Amino acid sequence: MKVVGQAIPHESAREHVTGRALYTDDLLPRYPQALHAWPVQAPHAHARVLRLEPAPAHRVPGVVRVLTAADVPGLNDAGIKGDEPLFPCEVMYHGQAVAWVLAETEEAARLGAERVVVEYEPLPAILTLEEAIAQGSFQGATLQIRRGDLEQGFRASARVLSGALYLGGQEHFYLETQASLALLDETGHILVHSSTQHPSETQEVVAQVLGLPRNQVTVQCIRMGGGFGGKEVQASPYAAVAALGAYLTRRPVRVRLNRWQDIALTGKRHPFYARWKVGCSEEGRLLALQIELFSDGGWSLDLSEAVLARALCHIDNAYFIPHLEVTGRVCKTHKTSQTAFRGFGGPQGMVFIEEVLTQVAQTLGLPPEVVRERNFYGPSDSPETSTTHYGQPIKDVERIRLIWDELKSSAEFERRRREVALFNAQNPQRKRGLAITPVKFGISFNFTAYNQAGALVLVYQDGSVQVNHGGTEMGQGLYTKIQQIAAEALGVPLEAIRLMPTRTDKIPNTSATAASTGSDLNGAAVKEACEKIKARLAVVAAQRFGVNPADVVFEDGQVWSIWKPEERLAFAEVVRAAYAQRVQLFADGFYRTPGLHWDKARMRGKPFHYFAYGAAVSEVEVDGFTGQYTVRRVDILHDVGDSLSPLIDLGQVEGGFMQGLGWLTVEDLRWDAEGRLATRSASTYKLPSFSELPPVFNVRLLPRATETGVVYGSKAVGEPPLMLAISVREALRDAVAAFGAGGYVELASPATPEAVYWAIEKVRRGALVFGD
Amino acid sequence: MAEKVQIKVVVNGVEHHSEVEPRLLLVHYLRETLGLTGTHVGCDTSQCGACTVHLDGQAVKSCTLFAVQADGSSITTIEGLGSVDSLHPVQEGFWEMHGLQCGFCTPGMIMAAADLLNRNPQPSEEEIRHALEGNLCRCTGYHNIVRAVQYAANKMAGKVGVAADD
Numbered sequence: 001m002k003v004v005g006q007a008i009p010h011e012s013a014r015e016h017v018t019g020r021a022l023y024t025d026d027l028l029p030r031y032p033q034a035l036h037a038w039p040v041q042a043p044h045a046h047a048r049v050l051r052l053e054p055a056p057a058h059r060v061p062g063v064v065r066v067l068t069a070a071d072v073p074g075l076n077d078a079g080i081k082g083d084e085p086l087f088p089c090e091v092m093y094h095g096q097a098v099a100w101v102l103a104e105t106e107e108a109a110r111l112g113a114e115r116v117v118v119e120y121e122p123l124p125a126i127l128t129l130e131e132a133i134a135q136g137s138f139q140g141a142t143l144q145i146r147r148g149d150l151e152q153g154f155r156a157s158a159r160v161l162s163g164a165l166y167l168g169g170q171e172h173f174y175l176e177t178q179a180s181l182a183l184l185d186e187t188g189h190i191l192v193h194s195s196t197q198h199p200s201e202t203q204e205v206v207a208q209v210l211g212l213p214r215n216q217v218t219v220q221c222i223r224m225g226g227g228f229g230g231k232e233v234q235a236s237p238y239a240a241v242a243a244l245g246a247y248l249t250r251r252p253v254r255v256r257l258n259r260w261q262d263i264a265l266t267g268k269r270h271p272f273y274a275r276w277k278v279g280c281s282e283e284g285r286l287l288a289l290q291i292e293l294f295s296d297g298g299w300s301l302d303l304s305e306a307v308l309a310r311a312l313c314h315i316d317n318a319y320f321i322p323h324l325e326v327t328g329r330v331c332k333t334h335k336t337s338q339t340a341f342r343g344f345g346g347p348q349g350m351v352f353i354e355e356v357l358t359q360v361a362q363t364l365g366l367p368p369e370v371v372r373e374r375n376f377y378g379p380s381d382s383p384e385t386s387t388t389h390y391g392q393p394i395k396d397v398e399r400i401r402l403i404w405d406e407l408k409s410s411a412e413f414e415r416r417r418r419e420v421a422l423f424n425a426q427n428p429q430r431k432r433g434l435a436i437t438p439v440k441f442g443i444s445f446n447f448t449a450y451n452q453a454g455a456l457v458l459v460y461q462d463g464s465v466q467v468n469h470g471g472t473e474m475g476q477g478l479y480t481k482i483q484q485i486a487a488e489a490l491g492v493p494l495e496a497i498r499l500m501p502t503r504t505d506k507i508p509n510t511s512a513t514a515a516s517t518g519s520d521l522n523g524a525a526v527k528e529a530c531e532k533i534k535a536r537l538a539v540v541a542a543q544r545f546g547v548n549p550a551d552v553v554f555e556d557g558q559v560w561s562i563w564k565p566e567e568r569l570a571f572a573e574v575v576r577a578a579y580a581q582r583v584q585l586f587a588d589g590f591y592r593t594p595g596l597h598w599d600k601a602r603m604r605g606k607p608f609h610y611f612a613y614g615a616a617v618s619e620v621e622v623d624g625f626t627g628q629y630t631v632r633r634v635d636i637l638h639d640v641g642d643s644l645s646p647l648i649d650l651g652q653v654e655g656g657f658m659q660g661l662g663w664l665t666v667e668d669l670r671w672d673a674e675g676r677l678a679t680r681s682a683s684t685y686k687l688p689s690f691s692e693l694p695p696v697f698n699v700r701l702l703p704r705a706t707e708t709g710v711v712y713g714s715k716a717v718g719e720p721p722l723m724l725a726i727s728v729r730e731a732l733r734d735a736v737a738a739f740g741a742g743g744y745v746e747l748a749s750p751a752t753p754e755a756v757y758w759a760i761e762k763v764r765r766g767a768l769v770f771g772d
Numbered sequence: 773m774a775e776k777v778q779i780k781v782v783v784n785g786v787e788h789h790s791e792v793e794p795r796l797l798l799v800h801y802l803r804e805t806l807g808l809t810g811t812h813v814g815c816d817t818s819q820c821g822a823c824t825v826h827l828d829g830q831a832v833k834s835c836t837l838f839a840v841q842a843d844g845s846s847i848t849t850i851e852g853l854g855s856v857d858s859l860h861p862v863q864e865g866f867w868e869m870h871g872l873q874c875g876f877c878t879p880g881m882i883m884a885a886a887d888l889l890n891r892n893p894q895p896s897e898e899e900i901r902h903a904l905e906g907n908l909c910r911c912t913g914y915h916n917i918v919r920a921v922q923y924a925a926n927k928m929a930g931k932v933g934v935a936a937d938d
Contacts, residue, residue, distance in 0.1 A: 693913065
């Protein structure tokens with residue numbers, strides 16, 4: 001292959017480094033007539049709206065209109081589950097927008113919003129998972145997966161332990177906040193520019209709010225300044241406000257949330273709480289696990305059921321647990337509606353099982369990595385121990401151990417284990433910790449129907465090509481990979497391929513660009529479309545060469561026959577000949593992931609096309625006086641199949657790891673007693689910065705990793721690396737343990753320096769008690 | 773609203789005379805008045821650095837300054853650092869070393885890095901990290917950004933005369 005697999009820069013890199021790459025809100029200067037929108041935000045976490053009086057806003061010069069529920073021509077709902085009123089009569093979380101003011105300037109809209117009179121009747125609010133569980137405040141179905149016979153498993157166990165852990169959420173903090181610009185296009189129809197990962201659903205929501213058939217609404221996403229799941233469903237309300245404003249005023253309307261608004265209004269990674277009982281042998285083999293998961297879904301259901309399902313499906317991570325019962329509930333609280341975030345519940349499920357394994361190891365006094373190894377799935381010739389708890393045989397199960405062994409060796413794990421022990425013996429107030437953790441992550445949407453994609457490829461007579469597909473670009477490099485796939489499949493240079501902005505009038509009924517599936521699905525659809533065109537061109541070229549079409553080669557913009565490679569035609573020449581013969585020079589492509597089935601009621605089947613594997617070794621150093629720590633070194637080996645684009649994939653692994661590190665260590669969401677988010681900006685919500693980048697960061701892709709049945713042998717890469725950061729949490733725990741005298745070290749999540757400090761205090765007190 | 777104030781600024785070598793509202797932030801002046809949308813607003817609280825530009829040769833976060841404070845100054849934005857046909861070495865570094873993903877932080881990151889190299893043409897890895905601490909990236913994990921700046925430093929060292937943008 002010539003183009004696929006090459007390490008090439010991002011498709012828009014030239015535009016990005018020169019400031020010419022446009023994001024949604026950059027279109028604003030092109031529409032001087034645009035109105036600006038500002039939300040009227042409720043000052044209560046839960047309240048009934050008794051009265052809403054927009055009139056005073058109009059006394060502010062420049063205010064044009066106040067949007068309220070009465071203005072909605074269609075359905076007053078910004079979601080697809082019917083539980084997300086765009087203009088609510090009952091406030092469900094602090095800061096929720098109850099009305100939007102449109103004005104000539106942003107300043108006027110803000111002042112106008114201040115003048116809107118709203119009378120509220122405050123209602124009792126549920127603000128924590130603890131309160132929700134105690135009060136039985138749940139939403140959606142109870143999910144459960146069972147394997148084996150729990151009772152039998154516990155009876156056979158030498159030890160039975162119990163535990164519980166609360167996991168904090170995470171703010172997406174995509175650098176580009178939610179943004180939409182809606183207008184009436186040249187034909188008088190609604191066109192919405194939206195920073196959305198799911199243009200088709202944004203189109204659906206806009207059409208629903210306006211009461212229009214979907215063919216009257218076009219949504220376009222040029223690109224996003226980051227998404228991470230936060231723009232999968234939560235871009236739609238702002239697109240709907242912009243579209244409603246444009247529909248009513250017939251002027252362009254711009255909605256761009258500022259950072260405070262974005263953090264206050266939009267959902268986050270789900271906080272989770274789990275409690276468990278685990279049975280194991282004296283060697284640390286898991287025999288039985290009963291675990292209950294509770295996620296904080298916030299005020300509406302959103303994607304919470306699917307997130308929970310993925311958490312349940314990843315409670316095993318890389319481990320065989322013969323007797324298992326995992327049960328999950330989505331709690332309903334008066335907070336933002338928690339939503340998709342890179343990993344989509346998988347990370348939470350995996351942190352819990354890693355917690356359980358460390359608990360088992362530390363209780364038994366065994367090295368955690370030894371206990372992890374002992375519980376791995378496999379060998380591949382043992383169907384029972386190579387099948388997940390939901391009944392899916394684990395393809396390439398041997399890669400778990402292969403990656404593990406290879407990484408332990410390349411990261412010099414055993415030698416460094418001894419060095420860490422030596423350092424710790426010599427330093428009473430500073431301790432180092434070392435840990436290795438594995439990743440096994442299922443690829444495909446849990447919701448089977450989403451595993452489809454379409455493409456439309458257009459070849460022009462000069463041989464230049466436009467590629468349309470349903471995936472969106474948010475920085476993950478999808479467009480780069482698609483450009484490589486199209487160039488490879490057509491046998492033309494990269495420069496001949498132009499990627500078009502994602503639009504609903506090109507490809508209908510698309511899936512969200514999510515679940516790491518963007519290149520698997522859209523890439524396969526684009527490849528199919530290109531191959532259709534190439535097959536037609538091969539016939540034309542074959543006539544010219546007097547050979548069978550199967551003997552025609554397309555490469556790098558040239559076309560020849562294997563019989564006479566020196567006689568070459570330019571791609572454009574063949575295209576022109578095809579045009580003259582009235583051969584169709586455009587084609588659609590479609591892909592549906594084969595072999596997927598999922599029984600939602602029984603939680604059994606084959607929800608995933610394959611698994612992505614990886615492992616990470618992290619080393620940290622912790623200060624015993626303050627709990628401050630540094631990550632000293634990280635080694636990663638990750639499986640992306642045959643990489644479509646190695647620079648892009650390495651970037652995804654590094655970035656995903658750092659985002660996971662943020663979630664598990666420094667990113668701490670805090671709500672106050674009124675349900676107001678106290679960490680509403682980068683000044684109070686700590687994001688990973690250059691300081692958190694480990695000074696030694698060795699990242700490698702697994703070689704010879706062809707994934708058969710996926711486009712050009714590749715694997716998805718977006719989400720799985722995030723969970724490599726669990727090794728940092730475990731390394732911190734390993735360091736904290738060195739301050740004590742043994743036993744299970746409890747560590748809060750996120751493991752902020754403060755949390756580490758308290759964990760050290762606890763193990764030191766324990767050491768005193770046991771030491772006496 | 774307060775009375776408008778007359779300012780004169782040179783942006784990317786072009787002189788502009790504008791009447792601005794005194795509380796107009798420099799970043800909004802650049803984006804909305806001049807249409808230079810390469811400078812981004814990321815956090816609104818001067819943490820993320822996506823709005824970094826050069827003011828009289830020094831990197832500043834343009835969301836911490838009012839447009840009126842720039843009166844009489846010379847400003848370079850990402851659009852003026854290099855051209856598509858002749859990229860500044862830092863721009864080239866971010867491109868070549870894949871120092872960007874979504875690209876939203878990139879202009880600010882490049883402007884901050886260019887400023888660093890003006891002051892310290894051969895920074896250590898530690899100095900690069902320290903100098904760019906005020907710029908946030910949510911995608912890359914920073915590793916390639918450090919490499920991009922190293923690339924630029926090497927390139928500039930190899931070519932005497934490829935001087936600063938300002």
